[in-house]
Amino acid sequence: MWRCSILLPLLGALLASCSSPSPVDEVVASYLAARGGTERIQALTSIRETGTATASGGRIARVVREIKRPGLFRLEFSLQGTTSVFANDGSAGWQVAPLQGVFEPQAVPPEADAAGGVDQRDIEGPLVNWREKGHLVELVGREALPGGEAFKLKLTLKGGVIRYDYIDVVSHLLVRSDFTRIVRGHPVELQNTFSDFREVGGLVFPHHIETRAKERPEVIEVVIEKIELDPELDDALFRLPQ
């Protein structure tokens, strides 16, 4: 009996190691390969993206987003002659936003931090080594989107936040990502659609991003005009100025 109790788990482990990858691992692997491969993604140390954001009412802004390992984030948002900075030094967020009356750099409470979520400052994205990062990824179906069919992945991020990523079955790229945010105490489902994929330095990036709340008419669009890989970024840029 004791032999069985030892041998059975061993046999199970052996079978598991010999079996083919799970469907979710296959979808994630195909997605990472389509992006340029895990090795290339993990070699990325920093990134700077420059683009234009437009919103309803004729609003337009210049955006510069910088991310650096490990988890450093900085966004410059320029409109109407003003430039605001929203940043996170890897542990806490801060901002200086003249248009919002914030002239002195100040810490931002975690719940209001634009880049507070650990996945949101992850230069690789949460699907790279998701198990090691403590996320849970499940393949929950296949859906027809306007651009074609897509695998639907449910990501339960470390900390409990849930988002749904849609991986196109043909290109294997992330074409949509949905998550729910609490706005004025009410959950609002946000849909982000990615398109205009182009290769930059061996990695594939969406150059057109559209954000809308489900069943609401207003849309925010971001058009990426320039992507720089591994730019020199001083850590001080991400720290709250003292």
Added chain:
Amino acid sequence: MKRAIVIIALVAAPVFADEVYLRGGGRFSGEIVEQTEDSVTVDIGGGYLTAPMSTVVRIEEGVSPLAEYRERAAGIPPGDAEAWRELARWATSKTLSSQSWEAYSQVVAILPDDDEANRALGRVLLNGKWVTEDESYRARGYIEFENQWMTPAERKAILAERQAQEQADRQANEAEIRAIQADIDAEQQREDEEFERQTSRFDRLQDYGEPVDWGWGGGPAYWPSPVVYTQPVELGAAPVGGR
């Protein structure tokens, strides 16, 4: 002090066109309408910003895009739609939304059916007629609720959710009253404070503006909700809000 600043703004031509640099990388440019030892007030073209001098790293003199816009706009002859169009495109490239809006409005005033200008103003072609964004939302069945456009069903759901929450809170409170009358006042106060804290937390999220997601790596930022003033105000005044 406040009155003095307003008077300056109304009667005086812009004196400077400078860029004000703040610590941490923030900055703003426009036309300085007032500068004292304590503060600097700048007309940014969509309102006025007054920053304490203690937050200012430096001020660089130069011609701001806003000043250039105003100079070019002043030189456009009446009825010249193409000149306004060119200026509108230029203002857009400088992210001067207010000036872009103004210039495209001039184009529409001359050419009411101009496709580019109408679209830039957020107008929508509906049944062969250009209408405002809001009118198009209404025509598509959306309603405006607490400054957000949504379906009637969503508004109904929000209101029902709030009502249920209020009812649940009320029932909980009544149960507590019955169970431990002596502690009810203190307990109620604690719950109110917690509710207030939660509400203000969510309200603060809203204050940070509309969410923008990036898909790759780093995620959402927000479209900042501007808090600017339609006229110069003294430091410390309550913001008047804005979109």
